[in-house]
Amino acid sequence: MVSLTFIRPLSIVAALCAAVVLAGCASQVDPSATRDSLAEVTENPDPPQAAELYDAELHPDPIVEPRDCSPYLVITVRGTGEPSKGQLLSPVARSISQARPDQVDVLDLDYPADGEMSEGGTLGARMLVDTLNVQAEACDEQRFVLLGYSQGALVIGDALAAPDARIVGGTVGVVSESAVERVLAVVFYGDPRFVGGEPFNAGSYDPAVNGLLPRAQGSLDAFADRVRDYCVARDFICQSSSLDLDESGHVAYFDNGMQQDGAAFVINRLDPHDDDETGDSSDRRGPDAPDADPAR
Template identity: 60%
Template sequence: MRDRAMDSTVRGRRVRPVRSRRAALAAVLGLAVLLPPALSACAPEPDAQATRSSLSKVTEPAAPPKAAEKFDAKKHPEPVAQPEYCTAYLVITARGTGEPVGNQLVTPVARRIAEARPGEMLTVDLFYPADTDINEGGTEGVRRLIDQLNVQAEHCPDQRTILLGYSQGAFVIGDALADPKDRLIGETVGELDAAAKDRILAVVLYGDPRFAGGEPYDVGTFTEKVGGILPRRAGVLAPFADRIRDYCVKNDFVCQASDSLDEKGHVSYYRNGMQAEGAAFVIGRLGPRERR
């Protein structure tokens, strides 16, 4: 693994973190799951108690996290992201807590989308800690994602963006799309420009801690009256409603807050067909193929 790249290739395109330096990865408890080759990935078995505890701490601190100062957009207005290549589409993946860069639940979703449109996609992993200190790491993630989208809109006005997130990654994406007053993390890190909002083509989320039952973009076997551990207020993501699919199953203790300590629901997306469904949703929203 190289310090400035961690590069791999998807259909001839470079795949690397949004910011090129070594990611500080949390330890992963690995549990292999057998999947079809097109949608294969390793599923980390979450520690339910630790996950619930880390999410509950988001609302507990008496003082704001250090990242709120470090990534304050008014005090530090210079973007913390550099523009990526101006491909037709940019896919940004945001991993869940402890997932490795480039091998996460949404990796095969991104791969299937790229395979549908060879040569038109650039896939990058959002660089952020994705560890159990969600106040700190999540704040950084929201700032980096907002800046990346704003920078891309300015430098690549014809590029459309696709956002894919799982668990904490879904939390980060949702709060980046929301107004600062509706966020639990990243209230100080700035907002998406109008152009950046317009260029978002599709958003696919899995196991979202901020899942709100009853939204028009919700998909799955969830109980409508039950939200996530930290549910969003209804209508917060309404401007993006037709572009979002938020997947949640009824036994996922993260998007369906419960006292259950069964971890299996939160990783069931690897094998329940929802990865393929999410990819199909995005592919259905792609525009005409580029002329060669």
């Protein structure tokens, strides 16, 4: 069995997403080059080496170790090029943890999150599938919260979808029925596979416009009442209009309030806090959290 920390894939096909990191210190992004690299994912017919390396039928043993059986496991899956600290998802996970002190374990999925999505995304999908399945088997009561930004949203969405609906991780196995039932909430930001017509979307997006690599509508129907997919109109990753390739949109989530909205959406789905049950005035959405259903 291989630990989450040390596993790394062989890299072959340069592929993914915007080289975007933190607002205020984001790398310069060439929107046209980003679009071309994402298109390469579907245009290149050769499977990545990771497809065989992490094939669940060829290598059925999980590649992760069980974690502690906390009531809630929050898994963050970062965007392309994000550092280990200061990620978009860090404040979201922190707000959830603060809402349920000593009940939340936070795991930042240790996948490459680099430009070679076919390789790294396949590893990420296998790690996520195995983590959910291993934890569901080891921990009878634990439930899961999945947070993904950019490439991370793609990895989570593909891991939860049927293999034939994926663009990464088609060979890495499926999330077990027991684990599916334990998924409490899923929050995406700037998802390349965004579909404008889905009922769980939020933000200033145009519902007639999809992401750069949209998934088939209905691919996440099994999770529809548990998903919040945030997309802003200027984000060319989730809004692929050729007329508005504005890289600033893809980092807008750092300061537009949607981190707090996403945390509120999750916290409202947690079990009532002990103080809530005794009539205390604690807000289940957490401190300073706005309404969990922002207007478009």
